[in-house]
Amino acid sequence: MTTPNTATPRAASVTTPAEREIRIERIFDAPRERVWRAMTDPKLVAQWWGRGNNLVIERLEVERGGHWRFVEHAPDGVHGFEGRFREVTPPERVSQTFEWDGMPGHVVVNTMTLESLEGGRTRLVTVSLFLTAEERDGMLSSGMADGLNESYRALDRVLASL
């Protein structure tokens, strides 16, 4: 058996099955129970969710209807993230809402499915469903210039953070 290389985990695939959905698939070299624990035990979550930034886990109630709220102290500022659990089925499936304080009201429903693979590995599929308003693909008009400039400013921030 070959040793799976997970020193540099890569996206197996990122697709957008629908315009409101993002699907990301990853394979981890760890058994499903361990991946589940890393995703649900506050002590473990604190060690990776912040991507190297200091993370404060204010709440993590892993049960249907339970709240979660994390605060990440990043170089560009303090960011709060929160949501509620919609479905919790250890160790195979968890569905939760996600909101960033910086975009209040833009709720994402995140569903993570864990599948046991041979060799003690786990496939994690994350589907993020965006529930925000319909994409307005209307024609631009000069009256929309302010909104356009807002978008450019937001884009600049995104590009700067790449």
Add this chain to the structure above:
Amino acid sequence: MVHYQTRLDLRFGALADTTRRGILERLGKSEASISDLAARFDMTLTGMKKHVRLLEDAGLVTTEKVGRVRTCKLGPHRLEDETIWMNKYRQMLEARLDSLGEFLARTKGDEP
């Protein structure tokens, strides 16, 4: 599905340039010919055509040739805050999954 991602990437690429953003602002006021735009942005026609083609590929601008003049106007797609948010969210999620993978590799054998 893949098509959507490609279009999104095209749009981000098209907008990552000051001149092209300026062109969109200009076209937001009224349509203009390639030569109008070239004059306004102090560029050659060839240079302006390249910018316009990128914007056209991204669906942000449409052009129509009437006689010898190619007229540009804003296209059917605009970049929504929401699209930006989706893209940013995806990057964030991927970074967190990378981080989870590194954590699992780092703590391998630390079990229970």
